[in-house]
Amino acid sequence: MPLNAQAQELLDALAELGPAVIGRSSLEEARDSPGLADAVSVILRRRGEDPAVDAAHTDERRTVPGPAGDVEVRVLRPSPGGAEALPILVYVHGGGWVLGDLDDDGIVPELVRRAGCLAVSVGYRRAPEAPFPASHDDVVAALRWVLAHGDELGGDPGRVAVGGDSAGATMATAACRTLALAGERGPSAQLLAYPLADLTDGDRPSRRDAADTPPLTATALDWFVAQETTEDGQRRDPRLSPLLATHDELAALPPTLLFTAEQDVLRDEGEAYARALMDARVHVTLSRFPGMMHGFLGCHRVLDGADLAMTQAAAFLSAGFEGAEPAAQ
Template structure:
């Protein structure tokens, strides 16, 4: 993978094949080449069992991370939660001091796979370039712990951070929630629950290609149902493990887009990828937040696929897009500072 991505662009284009154009967008050449290599290697998200899928993701995450990274302090943090003690990791960039902004980050992986390690490089990158401390959380995974276990862990973690901000070196007025995919879902849910329960609102929401609606299927899920890393079959597999039989899929803790009242939520940034089955769900949430007069910004990376923040060692294009996300987080926290 690394050798192929280091080749001259015209060679990468030959290896990737003719440009893929769909829904008025052209797929980035490195994303296309990575997908072709994944196809040859048989790499996919879903597997015969959650255990196998986790093993596969743990291995592929190491391949895709950066070979060298700026030095950064980190330490484990144990969080008391209603479902048992949770492991998390606090990242502290060398240029970030005390009383700093802090991002509570929930990893993606369909609520079934993923952990602090699979997202280590992404969280380090965001912390470094946004100039924030970041706490990455290992919430409980399905099917061993189906919905609402992950939601409970996400809420408990956020409330712990608010209550222990000084101990974590964080400014209690500049605590953001964020995550990618399933983690974006959890971040949105945490913000909604904080508002509905009269708790301390996050200063900012960073929602990276979030899943926000288990009820409605929008056009992007059909356009990009297969061949672009996250597939329709993958999404059905994740849902089958996470959502218990008979659960109300319109529950805002599952489908935050379907909440009756989105007004009063903290400022947010919604990030989507053009070639992503979740694209239209994320953008529908942006529209709903905007309609509810929530300060919100949207950026679609037209040429990219789901999961690009976990591919920082593969291509400069993925790093460029994630650098922009870090800038959005930094700006959002600066503008909401009290």
């Protein structure tokens, strides 16, 4: 199925902004390039709507201890807040380990609003300045800190979920595995949007079917992986390729909601990861969104599919925070 009309309109708006060709541009050009969030703003302005995010939350920057110094985090709380301790979502932004930052507002504020939770977004070190395993180690450190000290933020460290999109989803699920291997308590649920799941197999059908579909083309994907990895053997590490984790390691992971997009080079490996989790008897809800492309979740103001995904994510998180086994959607 091709991109639906809304998704095509969004990509047309992005093309008008002249984005860098990831994989053929410099690092600086890639980081300065307009993205889907900018295209969303273009469409909203055309409609006469204010593209500014509704600040129905409080916003705090702070640091937590990390393996190579402090890790910056962004703490978002619903506003107005009450006296009760809120459940906590630890969120890991995407960007191929190279792009993205704590100012990405497409996903986390909306999850805070819809799920009524406190969110801690992790500002991990990025490649190529700090390649693997730097970003993974920062995410693990931040997740450990929240599980032990979430009450210092006004949250409930007994009710913690983890989430992420793209490479952020990869790091989120890998962090769960790292804590499980160490025998530590982990999150009660994981929300994974179109993760990279297997860097060793570049011949899956979706890698060909969506090879030229922005914003994540096959060329861009190869470039991101080359920035993050410094040797070929790293691509087999389950922290980068969670599909290669053992059955027992997968069985230790929490209930999972996993989104894929039909027109996404990562579709097939994400769905293979969902099936591997199911085979390990993890409770998994897999939702493929037809007509959508990589990165769609943060575009809920202009994509009906993304709005539906946000609703599903909020319901899943709300159930997961309470330790309930979410019903299949």
